[in-house]
Amino acid sequence: MSSRAYLSIENLGVTFDAGGRASEVLRGVDLTVDQGEFISIIGHSGCGKSTLLNVVAGLIPVSMGAVIVDKRAVDAPGPDRAVVFQNHSLLPWLTVYENVRLAVDKVFRGAKSRAERHEWTLHNLALVQMLHAKDKKPAEISGGMKQRVGLARALAMEPKVLLLDEPFGALDALTRANLQDSLMEIHAKLGNTVLMITHDVDEAVLLSDRIVMMTNGPAAGVGEVLRVDLARPRNRVEVDGQAAYLAARHAVIEFLYARHQGLRPAA
Amino acid sequence: MSLPAMSLEPAPPDAPSVQRAEIVALPRRPVAGRAARVAKAVAGQVLPPLVTLAVIMLLWQGLTSASGAGLPSPAAIWRDSRELILNPFFDRGGVDKGLFWHALTSLKRVAVGFSLAAVVGVALGVLVGSSRMAHRGLDPIFQVLRTVPPLAWLPISLAALHEAQPSALFVIFITAVWPIVINTAVGVRNIPQDYVNVGRVLRLSPPEYFVTILLPAATPYIFTGLRIGVGMSWLAIVASEMLLGGVGVGFFIWDQYNASRISDIVVALVWVGLVGYALDRLVALLGRIVSRGVAAS
Numbered sequence: 001m002s003s004r005a006y007l008s009i010e011n012l013g014v015t016f017d018a019g020g021r022a023s024e025v026l027r028g029v030d031l032t033v034d035q036g037e038f039i040s041i042i043g044h045s046g047c048g049k050s051t052l053l054n055v056v057a058g059l060i061p062v063s064m065g066a067v068i069v070d071k072r073a074v075d076a077p078g079p080d081r082a083v084v085f086q087n088h089s090l091l092p093w094l095t096v097y098e099n100v101r102l103a104v105d106k107v108f109r110g111a112k113s114r115a116e117r118h119e120w121t122l123h124n125l126a127l128v129q130m131l132h133a134k135d136k137k138p139a140e141i142s143g144g145m146k147q148r149v150g151l152a153r154a155l156a157m158e159p160k161v162l163l164l165d166e167p168f169g170a171l172d173a174l175t176r177a178n179l180q181d182s183l184m185e186i187h188a189k190l191g192n193t194v195l196m197i198t199h200d201v202d203e204a205v206l207l208s209d210r211i212v213m214m215t216n217g218p219a220a221g222v223g224e225v226l227r228v229d230l231a232r233p234r235n236r237v238e239v240d241g242q243a244a245y246l247a248a249r250h251a252v253i254e255f256l257y258a259r260h261q262g263l264r265p266a267a
Numbered sequence: 268m269s270l271p272a273m274s275l276e277p278a279p280p281d282a283p284s285v286q287r288a289e290i291v292a293l294p295r296r297p298v299a300g301r302a303a304r305v306a307k308a309v310a311g312q313v314l315p316p317l318v319t320l321a322v323i324m325l326l327w328q329g330l331t332s333a334s335g336a337g338l339p340s341p342a343a344i345w346r347d348s349r350e351l352i353l354n355p356f357f358d359r360g361g362v363d364k365g366l367f368w369h370a371l372t373s374l375k376r377v378a379v380g381f382s383l384a385a386v387v388g389v390a391l392g393v394l395v396g397s398s399r400m401a402h403r404g405l406d407p408i409f410q411v412l413r414t415v416p417p418l419a420w421l422p423i424s425l426a427a428l429h430e431a432q433p434s435a436l437f438v439i440f441i442t443a444v445w446p447i448v449i450n451t452a453v454g455v456r457n458i459p460q461d462y463v464n465v466g467r468v469l470r471l472s473p474p475e476y477f478v479t480i481l482l483p484a485a486t487p488y489i490f491t492g493l494r495i496g497v498g499m500s501w502l503a504i505v506a507s508e509m510l511l512g513g514v515g516v517g518f519f520i521w522d523q524y525n526a527s528r529i530s531d532i533v534v535a536l537v538w539v540g541l542v543g544y545a546l547d548r549l550v551a552l553l554g555r556i557v558s559r560g561v562a563a564s
Contacts, residue, residue: 059464077467089461093483093558102479106469157469 005032006070006193007056007161013064014051025051027219029065031212033161036191040204042252043214043223044260049197052214053165056195057083070160079107082154086166088146090138090153097134100124100153107157124156125149127186144175148182155186164196168203176200177236180207188233201256205248206236213255223260226251339530347530355538362514362522366538373504373515374542380439381500388444388496389489392451393481402452413445417503421510431511435504442503443496450495454488455481483558490554497550501543516542 012029015022025048033039041049054060056067058077067074069081082103090099101121108117125131128148133141138149147167154162167183168176180203187194187207198204204211208228215223228248230239239245324341331340339347350357355367394401395409420441424434462484466476508517516539523531 057468059467076470077464078470079468081468083464083468085461085464087461089459089465091462091465091480091483093486103469106471106475 006035006037007031007033007195008068009052009056009065010068011065012052012055012062012067014048014055014060015063024219025217026055026221028221031222031225033193033195035193038187038194038196038207038209039212040196040198040208040210041212041214042198042201042204042256043220044216044256045199046217047214048217048220049214050165053083053163053195053197056161057081057163059083079103079157080160081163082157082159083163083165084147084150084154084167086169088138088143088150090146090149092138095135095137096130096141096149097121097125099138099149100156103153104156120156124152127155127189128152128182142175144171144179147171147179151179151183151186155190155192160193162192162194164194166197166199169199176203181236183207184232184234201249201252204252205230205245206234206239211248211252213252213260216260224255226255339533344530344533347528348534351531351534362518364514366516366519366535369514369516369519369535370538370542372513373508373517376435376508376515377439377497377500377504377546380436380504381443381497383436384440384443384447384496384500385493387440388447388492389451391444392448392489392492393455393477393485395448396452396455396485397481402456406452409445409448412441413449417442417499418506418510421507431513435507435511438507439500439503443500446495446499447489447492450488450492451485454485457488458484486558487554490550490558494547494550494554497546498543501539501546505539 009029009031012026013024014026015024029052031039041052043049051060055062056069056074058074058081062074074081090096091102094102101117104112104117104121104124108120112120122131122134125134128151130145130148130152133145133149138146141149151167168179171179184207186192196204196207205228211226211228212222213224213226214220226248229244230242230248328340328342330336331338331343345352351366355365357365358368391405395405396402417438420438421434424437424441425431428434428437458481462480466480471479504515505517505520508515509521512518512521516535520532520535520539523529523535
């Protein structure tokens with residue numbers, strides 16, 4: 001089974017060496033993801049979910065076990081695992097277009113002609129509905145728009161796995177709902193394999209095929225994996241109140257607050 | 268300013284219709300209001316320094332007009348050095364030139380020494396900022412060397428280079444280089460981890476990373492260093508020229524002191540101050556143009 005999986009995390013352990021004192025963040029994490037699947041990772045603050053994502057991205061080295069994407073072990077960052085960071089991390093001295101173009105030029109230099117790269121950049125900006133702001137600097141657009149551009153930059157790399165690190169965490173509820181809808185549309189259209197970190201239960205249930213619930217650190221691991229049995233395309237209004245939705249929501253809340261309460265109060 | 272209120276007043280009493288009075292009044296009010304506001308803003312900017320200047324002049328005149336005062340009063344300076352003040356462009360050969368030529372010569376030296384310091388300083392700063400070992404090895408030495416006063420370098424550079432001209436350039440260089448190195452290093456070390464991660468995910472090569480991320484991210488810091496550096500190099504040039512001789516504001520001041528023409532020195536000091544201020548503004552402006560957008564994030 002694990003040989004067929006597109007992304008597989010096998011017995012992953014991560015230990016940080018903090019000034020001579022080893023601190024074990026993740027231990028024995030196993031997870032397999034099929035191509036096109038949308039996976040959310042949820043857990044309390046400090047449980048190591050961001051660490052897990054960064055390991056898949058290659059930004060943090062594996063201490064034990066392995067991360068395998070499309071039959072190749074991850075040992076460094078690369079555009080095949082594009083990341084949308086929580087605080088957008090657009091380069092402020094480049095315009096919206098230039099931020100996406102930078103990624104397009106880097107990934108498709110040689111594979112696409114200059115004109116094709118230009119078209120591809122515009123295509124991805126159109127996909128996230130940001131074509132109208134292509135010549136603006138990041139400082140001139142709203143937080144939600146910045147995340148859209150960050151998403152466009154990641155999508156433009158045509159990643160094997162799209163990694164989202166609490167992408168909508170810093171946004172207000174309405175903007176967040178808007179972006180979630182856009183993300184669902186894009187996922188339906190392109191069929192990306194997505195790994196998303198979130199701390200929002202509704203977001204996890206609405207967007208995911210499966211929700212990975214993590215136990216509390218130190219030495220956190222996968223506590224439970226929940227399959228969300230809701231037909232796609234999903235509509236937030238229609239889904240709300242359905243038995244499957246409520247059941248999934250309840251299961252996650254029960255896991256987070258009844259069985260694995262945050263160890264550090266109000267952390 | 269009561270201008271806007273006045274422009275409204277004629278309307279109500281005997282206007283043909285209330286509507287028309289409003290139509291006339293509305294476009295007028297903002298125009299008058301804007302002119303008044305601009306005038307007020309300009310006055311608010313220009314008046315305080317002018318008032319301060321006048322007060323200083325008066326105090327100065329009062330303190331130095333008594334007979335036996337060591338320094339000339341403003342009136343005496345005007346009497347003694349009128350030609351120097353009014354005609355900065357005369358050139359009678361040798362060192363007998365207008366202050367513009369002296370300042371220009373000094374500025375040329377600063378341009379050479381400072382450009383060199385900028386290139387070397389940014390390069391060293393990038394090295395110290397991006398390599399931990401380079402930081403550990405070089406930073407303590409830089410911190411010690413940067414406290415050496417410019418003039419203390421002069422005998423060393425004269426001994427090493429034997430000639431006045433390159434020694435003056437070296438003094439400018441060595442004075443200006445430290446703030447550039449240190450600020451650049453801080454800028455490079457403070458590049459947000461997010462930008463670094465973007466570079467890693469995109470697999471930017473070291474030269475690509477340098478051009479697309481490191482340099483723009485550190486630009487505000489680099490320009491802070493350049494601004495401090497240009498100010499310090501102007502300090503150094505005046506001091507080193509005093510000892511080296513030839514054309515230049517520094518030597519001009521020393522020369523006039525030996526000729527007991529204190530009035531001319533005061534005029535030269537004003538030039539030194541204004542040129543230094545202009546240099547500072549120039550680098551600040553350049554920095555604002557180059558790093559537009561970065562600071563706004």
